[in-house]
Amino acid sequence: MRGAGADHANARAAVIDVIRAAGTISRTEIVNTTRLTPGTVSGEVRRLLDEGLVVEVGRAPSTGGKPRRLLELVASSRFAVGIHLDHDGVTYALADLGGAIVARRRVDGVGEAEPDDVIRAMAREAAGIVEDAQVDPARVLGLGVVSPGPLVAATGMVMSRPSLHRWVDYPLAARLEAASGLPVVVDNDATAAAVGEHWTRASEPSAAFSALYMATGIGSGTIVDGVPYRGASSNTGEIGHVCVAVSGPMCWCGNRGCVEAVAGPASVVAAARAAGVDVGAREGVETLERGAGLLRAFGRVVDAAHAGDARARAILADSARYVAVAAQTLCSMMDVDLVVLTGPAFALAGELYLPVVQERVSRAVVAHGHGVRVRVSAHANQAAAVGAAALVLQSELVPRRFGVRLLVGAER
């Protein structure tokens, strides 16, 4: 794409994002906020009106001059399907342009199924959720697929992860595009969760925030000025594999003392079982992780803690202590002013971890310069699926990374 096209794409992205963030806004306010010229804003708004993405919804109170017409995104004008692939199964979420989930379904049994079969089922389910919701397929922008990282974003080939071993080197994005006829975006669950928080405005305004995502594994994603931090290969924020104990237990990644190995749900469940807490399952933790039961077992430990079980409380407190160290590392490395605890494990136990994490991050070096707020996501349990849909909305509508790339492409 040449410069003029890129300039237009950047301006369009900026205008859409400002309208989305504001709810309703006038053209003049868009000019003031984006610092684009009035002519550019006017032209982009006209195109968005023509495409039905934006609608005029009334007039702002007069300030003496001509009343200002207010603009708003049309939530039902575009949709995206978020697909969260994990060992337990696949979650489908149909999100509208505002990031609201209008339909959702969950299908069991990915771990041992053939990827090709899963891909065909995915395309079918994605079409089905759109049809059942009576959404015009022409309004669906694409499919976002997330799975536990690391992965290869450029090709959508998922890399090694023990719970999804059949997906190693599988060209997921290409196969799913072929099967569905729609654009496919692939990312890791934690980065998607961060994009979902950003897109749905579930988080309060922030210059830079991180999503600390805990499911069976632990990851993080960071958004600065509305743009995900991606590093060299989109495999950033692997906070689960940051070492917090050099002589600690072995992690599946091959190192000792990773946060995930020391404090993740698998270690909590193993410790709870060893201490005699009823975790509602007899399988070993490794079997649990390959199967569907790890988070259920983790939930039993959380329930026991809430019921006053001192062993469960102590084990979760120990996990929280290390997760809090990880959150502090996140703040120290990424310099964020907000940490959002999200993912299904925090949907179960977020309120138990929150005060421990908040206390610890307030002692991070960056906290001398600005506060660091911590909160639990409003949609922690569906964060990856919401994020998967938001990835599509972001990449199809406000692909701002391209704008950055344009300026720096020379250096690659």
Add this chain to the structure above:
Amino acid sequence: MRGAGADHANARAAVIDVIRAAGTISRTEIVNTTRLTPGTVSGEVRRLLDEGLVVEVGRAPSTGGKPRRLLELVASSRFAVGIHLDHDGVTYALADLGGAIVARRRVDGVGEAEPDDVIRAMAREAAGIVEDAQVDPARVLGLGVVSPGPLVAATGMVMSRPSLHRWVDYPLAARLEAASGLPVVVDNDATAAAVGEHWTRASEPSAAFSALYMATGIGSGTIVDGVPYRGASSNTGEIGHVCVAVSGPMCWCGNRGCVEAVAGPASVVAAARAAGVDVGAREGVETLERGAGLLRAFGRVVDAAHAGDARARAILADSARYVAVAAQTLCSMMDVDLVVLTGPAFALAGELYLPVVQERVSRAVVAHGHGVRVRVSAHANQAAAVGAAALVLQSELVPRRFGVRLLVGAER
């Protein structure tokens, strides 16, 4: 600044950066690399020729069509003064547009001097180094000041750091601008070191790289696609305060088991002295750190290790083990493909740390997707001063962060 102005600034920055990176390059190649339009590139190049920043140096071999004129930056057309403020003293480096140091001087004794006196001396020394080098003051773009972080980049007020306690809340940038009459950029030493590596092309091409900076403290700076990662407040990459041992020794920052406390030069010197290694100083480590001797004492431990002292070797190996964990954390969080060891401590001991760090980062999760190279900076000892000058060149000539901000300013 309105859109048109910002577009021009972005295009100018992209063109300068491509010429700098390439050495010599034709207009056509600039168009291909930046994806700007031929008209935009032609206009920007004409302005740069008019300003004397760029010169035509000959013609590329004909490929059948019209021979292409080659462009090159004029190194002597612009200069910047880098000022590295630490407890030991102040280092001044006059760098040309290519990032080459054309003059350098060092003045002792900042720690206990009054900041106002230091600022006056700084302005005098900066003018002096320019004059002695017989550089036209009109060609000096500004002064870059770096000090150990954290700091407040927007105002230049340095925050708490024990070795520079008099500088807390001091409006360094404003006072130095007033005293020197030149633009002043302030940043932390590690980010500056990364910018210096980038600007001087000391590092090989990289999609994302980190400078792991060790002086008396430990920090890091990360550059992605040529742009420093800055987070919410430019206090990113505080790898020295990442916890590697939850029950480890207290750090000055108030937490336990920080990398800096466990493995930094102060801990190496303390351990060496306790083991009977002659560190060439009798003061306690705290006194050493406030005074001028810590890195000299660290150098004595390194010398002892090179001379075969098993105690010194073991102590440095222990430090390297934790520094390597920190480097792995850097890779896992930032997803970089290159780690550059820099700063005066690595100037002394980089070759001892290098193999340990290289082995460890090859086991980072991201290393499954791409290799991570590690090397010692070619100007590790002067990295902060070189970086300080490069910050000015970057902020005055290729202020690309603005381009990003333009698109996302709405969200602040």
